Amino acid sequence: VYGGLYMQYKVASVGLSGQKMVPSNFDVIKFVEENPDNDLYLSLYTYEEEHYEQFKKTNKVAGIVGLKTNELFFDFDHEDVNVAKEDTLTAYSKLLLAGFDRDQVQCYFSGNKGFHLRVTLDDWLNRKEFENIVYSVAQDLESYDKKVTNDNRIIRIPFSKHQKTSLYKIPLTFEMLEQYSMDKIKEMASDRTDEALEIYNSWEDKKAKIPKLLNVLRNKSETQQKKERDEVSFDDRPDLSSRPKWISPTKYV
DSSP states (O other), X not given: OOSTTSOOEEEEEETTEEEEEEETTOOHHHHHHHSTTSOEEEESSBBOHHHHHHHHHHSOOTTOOOOEEEEEEEEEEOSSHHHHHHHHHHHHHHHHHHTOOGGGOEEEEOSSSEEXXXXXXXXXXXXXXXXHHHHHHHTTSTTBXXXXXXXXXXXXXXXXXXXXXXXXXXXXXXXXXXXXXXXXXXXXXXXXXXXXXXXXXHTTTOOBOOOHHHHTTTTOOHHHHHHHIIIIISTTSOOGGGOXXXXXXXXXX
């Protein structure tokens, strides 16, 4: 079992340098409060004790392999942020159709040109398994960033301040993502609010089981994946491209 009785770690970073390993359960909100005006990042993958020992010798995460994650994470980014918004809505709808509950899918405005989706799992995925699942959901979406699966990927921490825009990465409910204009979302992201913190806290300790529809893809080759997707994954979903703009993806489904 990944982790077992030993300590697990994440890589935390102020900016893109100065990385350090911290316990995987460290206080993210406290980290933000201690660095209120910085770009803050946390690793997607979790590191074991052996990885920590290697990091102490080199002070680098480059070259560390055999990592796993207990998250599904999607990064949508586009010069036209509305394209990223629509893609996020589509991916969100796909995750619901696959079998996740709405309160298991976390959504964030990144603070710049995109959005993030995150699901905390009750299982561990290696990089290939992670890729198989997230690609099956998002690889056909224009604004999806495939580089997010890299072993040493770090992800912007919620409530951290984006240096280019001075906006914060904030959590959004599905209704906010669906109904609010980008101007409204950016206005919300101009500050850290109690409402945003309440949304964030509502997701705490919500761990999801991987739905069968996605779990069958985790160990498939690329060819097998395509066959499985064509046959079972989302074949029965409505064609969202035909959805009238005034009807939400959820209501359309």
